[in-house]
Amino acid sequence: MTRRVLIVTHGGRPEAVVALREAVRELHAAGFEVALHDDDLAESFGDQMVAARLREGVAESEVVMVLGGDGTILRAAELTHGTQVPLLGVNLGHVGFLAESEREDLRAAVQRLAEQDYVVEERTVAAVSVQRPGEPTPLTGWALNEATIEKAQRQRMVEIGIEVDGRALSSFGCDGVILSTATGSTAHAFSAGGPVMWPDVDGVLLVPLSAHALFARPLVIGPTSSYRITVLDRSPVPAVLTCDGRRTIDLPVGSTVEVRRGEHPLRFARMSTAPFTDRLVSKFSLPVVGWREAADDAAAARAREAALTDATTDDPYGGPTTDDPDADVRRV
Known part of the structure; x- marks a missing residue:
C-alpha cells in the first residue's frame, strides 16, 4: 500500500524551497509518495511531481507536512480542517509555536514518520457565526488561533456589546476584541495582554483591545458556553472580522458574531513528549532563573573572585608576595 505525504510550504522563501528539496528526497527514500499543494512549486519539481499532485488529495494523505512558520501552518489547517489527517509542522519561521520539529531535525522527522513513531494531538477550534443586517442566513466559519473583531476605520472606536450565553455582560468603545482558542492564546491574544492557556484547556478566551x-x-x-459580540447601532464605525489573520468579512453596524467551541478539532502529529511548559520556555526564551537569583549568584561570584585575588596577589616575578627580604635574592 502506497503511503502519501502532502507538503505545504511557502514557495516565495528560498530557504523553504531548499528545505522542500530535502524533504522530497528524504520522503521518497523512506518509501512515501509525495504531493505538493503549490501548483507552481510542483511544476518546478518536474513531471513526476505534477502527476503526484492532488489538490483534493488531503484525505488520501497520511500526514500533511508543513515547511514554514505558524502562518504557513494556519494555511495548511484550511486543508485539513474537518478531516482526520494530522498536520506535521517543520519550523522555518521565527517562533514556530505550532511546529513540531525544527529545520535541522527534518531528516529525523521523516524517519519517525516512516516508522509511525508519533502521536496525534487534537486542538480545539473556534466556531464562528456571523449575522449581518438584512441577510436571512448567517455566515459560518472557524479559527484555529483566533477570530478578531476590529474597527474598520482607524479614526474612531467601534462600539460593541458582549453577551455570554445570551445574557448581556458589558458594552464599551474599543479598537476591537480577540476571541481566541487555547492554541491561539500565545499569539495575537498574548500580545494584547491575554493569559497563556495550556492546549488542553477546553475554553474560549476574549481579550478587549484598548x-x-x-x-x-x-x-x-x-x-x-458562547460569546455574542454585537456592533451596536450607536457605533460610529463598522467593524471587520478576521479569522486566523487570513479570512475576513465586513461587519456593518448591527451585525452580530457568535463564537463557541467548534465540533471538529484540528489534528497535529506530535513527536516530542516534552510538556507544554518546556515548549513555552523554549519558544519565548523565558528566564527560568529570576533576576534576583541571578543577581545573588553574580554577587557571590564577584565575592569569590575578590577573595581569591586578595589571597594570591602575585609579585612581578610571578610568585606570591612575602615579607622575607631575602626571597628575591634567593630566586635570582
Whole structure:
C-alpha cells in the first residue's frame, strides 16, 4: 500500500524551497509518495511531481507536512480542517509555536514518520457565526488561533456589546476584541495582554483591545458556553472580522458574531513528549532563573573572585608576595 505525504510550504522563501528539496528526497527514500499543494512549486519539481499532485488529495494523505512558520501552518489547517489527517509542522519561521520539529531535525522527522513513531494531538477550534443586517442566513466559519473583531476605520472606536450565553455582560468603545482558542492564546491574544492557556484547556478566551471601560478584562468561558459580540447601532464605525489573520468579512453596524467551541478539532502529529511548559520556555526564551537569583549568584561570584585575588596577589616575578627580604635574592 502506497503511503502519501502532502507538503505545504511557502514557495516565495528560498530557504523553504531548499528545505522542500530535502524533504522530497528524504520522503521518497523512506518509501512515501509525495504531493505538493503549490501548483507552481510542483511544476518546478518536474513531471513526476505534477502527476503526484492532488489538490483534493488531503484525505488520501497520511500526514500533511508543513515547511514554514505558524502562518504557513494556519494555511495548511484550511486543508485539513474537518478531516482526520494530522498536520506535521517543520519550523522555518521565527517562533514556530505550532511546529513540531525544527529545520535541522527534518531528516529525523521523516524517519519517525516512516516508522509511525508519533502521536496525534487534537486542538480545539473556534466556531464562528456571523449575522449581518438584512441577510436571512448567517455566515459560518472557524479559527484555529483566533477570530478578531476590529474597527474598520482607524479614526474612531467601534462600539460593541458582549453577551455570554445570551445574557448581556458589558458594552464599551474599543479598537476591537480577540476571541481566541487555547492554541491561539500565545499569539495575537498574548500580545494584547491575554493569559497563556495550556492546549488542553477546553475554553474560549476574549481579550478587549484598548477598551474605554473600567471593566474590560480578559474572560474565559467553558466548552458549552458562547460569546455574542454585537456592533451596536450607536457605533460610529463598522467593524471587520478576521479569522486566523487570513479570512475576513465586513461587519456593518448591527451585525452580530457568535463564537463557541467548534465540533471538529484540528489534528497535529506530535513527536516530542516534552510538556507544554518546556515548549513555552523554549519558544519565548523565558528566564527560568529570576533576576534576583541571578543577581545573588553574580554577587557571590564577584565575592569569590575578590577573595581569591586578595589571597594570591602575585609579585612581578610571578610568585606570591612575602615579607622575607631575602626571597628575591634567593630566586635570582
